[in-house]
Amino acid sequence: MSAASCLLTEDQFLCSICLDVFTDPVTIPCGHNFCKTCITEHWDIDLPYQCPTCRKGFNMKPELQVNTVISEMAAKFRQSAQLIPEEVPRDVYSGSKMKTWMLFLAFGQQEGRNHTEPSGWLLDNSVEE
Structure with a gap:
C-alpha cells in the first residue's frame, strides 16, 4: 500500500457537530462518528433521532458504539499538537504538511521513529496532493 493511499486528513479527527477533535468518539448505526456528548445533546434537543450528517x-x-480506533488516533493528534514548537506558526502545519504529520503519527511508530523528532517532515517531499 502506498503512502499516499494511507494518508489521513485532519478532517477525519473532527466532530461535525462541534468542529473540534473528537472527545470520546462514538459511531452511530449509519457509520458516522461524533463526540459522545455532542450526539447525545443533539438528540436531546433535536427529534426525531437522525444522523446530523446523512x-x-x-x-x-440508537445505541452508541465506542470507536476505539478514532479515540486512539485523536489522542495522538492532540499529543502531536503539543509537540509543535511554539515559535513555529500553526498554519505551517496546514494542508499537505498536516496530512504528512498525520501520516507520520499513524505509521511512524511502526517504523521505529522517535515521535519527538520531526522525522515526519521527510515524508512531505514524497506526498503530492
Whole structure:
C-alpha cells in the first residue's frame, strides 16, 4: 500500500457537530462518528433521532458504539499538537504538511521513529496532493 493511499486528513479527527477533535468518539448505526456528548445533546434537543450528517432516521434512540480506533488516533493528534514548537506558526502545519504529520503519527511508530523528532517532515517531499 502506498503512502499516499494511507494518508489521513485532519478532517477525519473532527466532530461535525462541534468542529473540534473528537472527545470520546462514538459511531452511530449509519457509520458516522461524533463526540459522545455532542450526539447525545443533539438528540436531546433535536427529534426525531437522525444522523446530523446523512439524515438517516432511526425509530428509537440508537445505541452508541465506542470507536476505539478514532479515540486512539485523536489522542495522538492532540499529543502531536503539543509537540509543535511554539515559535513555529500553526498554519505551517496546514494542508499537505498536516496530512504528512498525520501520516507520520499513524505509521511512524511502526517504523521505529522517535515521535519527538520531526522525522515526519521527510515524508512531505514524497506526498503530492
